[in-house]
Amino acid sequence: MMNIAISKIDNLLSLAEKIIWMKINAEITAILTAKDNQACQFVCAMGGYAFYDSDGEPLDEIGTYEKTISKLFNEYNSTFKLTGEGARWDLIDGRVIRSYSQ
Numbered sequence: 206m207m208n209i210a211i212s213k214i215d216n217l218l219s220l221a222e223k224i225i226w227m228k229i230n231a232e233i234t235a236i237l238t239a240k241d242n243q244a245c246q247f248v249c250a251m252g253g254y255a256f257y258d259s260d261g262e263p264l265d266e267i268g269t270y271e272k273t274i275s276k277l278f279n280e281y282n283s284t285f286k287l288t289g290e291g292a293r294w295d296l297i298d299g300r301v302i303r304s305y306s307q
Contacts, residue, residue, distance in 0.1 A: 221285075222285045225277065225281050225285060225287070226287075228277060229274070229277055229278075229287070230294075230303065232273050232274055232277065233247045233274065233294045233301070234294070234301045236256070236271070236274070237294060237296040237301050238296065238299070238301060243258045243259075243264060244256040244257065244258065244264055244296075245257065245258060245259045245295070245296040246258075246261075246293065246294065246295050246296065247274075247293065247294045248292075248293040248294075249278070249287060249288045249290060249291075249292055249293075250288060250289075250290070250291040250292070250293075250306060251288065251289070251291075252288050252289070253288055254274070254278055254287075254288055256271065290305070291305060291306030292304070292305050292306070293305075293306070
């Protein structure tokens with residue numbers, strides 16, 4: 206009985222992690238494709254995350270959009286180790302491309 210309960214908890218956690226990544230991906234895509242910001246890249250790795258401009262310089266603030274991303278990472282990073290994922294989103298020719306570090 207205990208193994209079934211643990212399995213169900215693991216399944217729920219896995220589903221929750223997929224949902225949070227879907228939300229993060231949607232928010233980052235919206236930010237990068239918005240006309241009113243300088244960001245053209247987002248990177249999360251090694252415990253941190255940041256938006257970058259076209260020169261590769263980190264952007265301290267990009268407006269209200271960033272608050273949503275910060276809230277998501279602050280709320281769920283300790284549970285799901287989001288910044289340990291080693292992922293980046295690049296705006297290339299108007300499209301957002303996500304890649305993972307190995």
